[in-house]
Amino acid sequence: MKIRGFEVVSKYADQGIELPRRQTLASAGYDLASAVDMVIPSIWRLNFVRIFRLIRNGHQLYERDYEMSEDILKPILVPTGIKAYMPEDEVLILANRSSNTFKKNLALPNGIGVIDADYYNNSKNEGEIFVQVLNYGVRPLHIHKGDRIAQGIFIKYLKTDSDDPVSRERVSGFGSTNEKGKM
Numbered sequence: 138m139k140i141r142g143f144e145v146v147s148k149y150a151d152q153g154i155e156l157p158r159r160q161t162l163a164s165a166g167y168d169l170a171s172a173v174d175m176v177i178p179s180i181w182r183l184n185f186v187r188i189f190r191l192i193r194n195g196h197q198l199y200e201r202d203y204e205m206s207e208d209i210l211k212p213i214l215v216p217t218g219i220k221a222y223m224p225e226d227e228v229l230i231l232a233n234r235s236s237n238t239f240k241k242n243l244a245l246p247n248g249i250g251v252i253d254a255d256y257y258n259n260s261k262n263e264g265e266i267f268v269q270v271l272n273y274g275v276r277p278l279h280i281h282k283g284d285r286i287a288q289g290i291f292i293k294y295l296k297t298d299s300d301d302p303v304s305r306e307r308v309s310g311f312g313s314t315n316e317k318g319k320m
C-alpha cells in the first residue's frame with residue numbers, strides 16, 4: 138500500500154534520477170538532489186546590475202528599472218525531477234542543508250519550502266519539487282546533476298476547530314492559489 142514516498146516525474150524518466158534517501162538511520166531529512174547541471178549566479182553580481190542602472194540613470198531609479206531588477210533578483214529554481222506523495226494531513230518540509238550555508242553560500246530565501254500533499258500530480262507540472270535558492274557568495278556556484286541541494290522532512294500538520302479551506306484543490310504551485318495568479 139502506498140502511504141508516503143517519492144517518485145520521478147515523467148519528464149525525467151530514464152534520466153538516472155535517484156529517489157531521495159536519508160543518510161543515516163536517525164536522519165530526519167531525505168536529501169533531494171538537483172536534476173540538472175546549472176549555475177547559480179551570485180546575488181552580488183545581480184545587485185551590481187541594479188546599482189549600475191542607478192548610477193547610469195543619474196541616481197534616478199525609474200519604475201522599469203525597479204521591475205527589471207526585481208526580475209533579475211528572483212530566486213533561482215533548482216529542479217529535482219522528484220514528486221512526493223503523502224496522506225492529506227501531512228506535509229513535506231524542505232529545509233536547507235547546513236553544509237550549503239557553510240560551504241556554498243547557498244540560502245533558501247523562502248526559509249523553508251512547503252510541499253503540500255495536493256501538489257502531487259498537479260496538472261501543471263506533475264508536482265515536481267523545485268528548490269528555491271539564492272547564492273549569497275561572490276562567485277557563481279556550479280551545481281551538478283545529483284548534487285544534494287536540500288532535505289525534505291515529512292510531518293503531520295494540525296487543523297483549527299473552524300477549519301474551512303477556500304478551495305478543494307490546487308492548480309500548481311508558487312502562487313497558484315493567489316487570485317492574481319502571477320508568480
Ligand SMILES: O=c1ccn([C@H]2C[C@H](O)[C@@H](COP(=O)(O)OP(=O)(O)OP(=O)(O)O)O2)c(=O)[nH]1
Pocket residue numbers: 231247249250251252253254255256265266267268269307309310311312313314315
Ligand atoms: O520550495 C518550494 C516551495 C513550494 N513548492 C511547491 C509545492 C507547494 O505545494 C507549492 C505551493 O507552495 P506554497 O504554498 O509555499 O506557495 P504559495 O505562494 O502559497 O503558492 P500557492 O498559492 O500555489 O499555494 O509549490 C516547491 O516546489 N518548492
Ligand SMILES: [Mg+2]
Pocket residue numbers: 314
Ligand atoms: Mg500556498
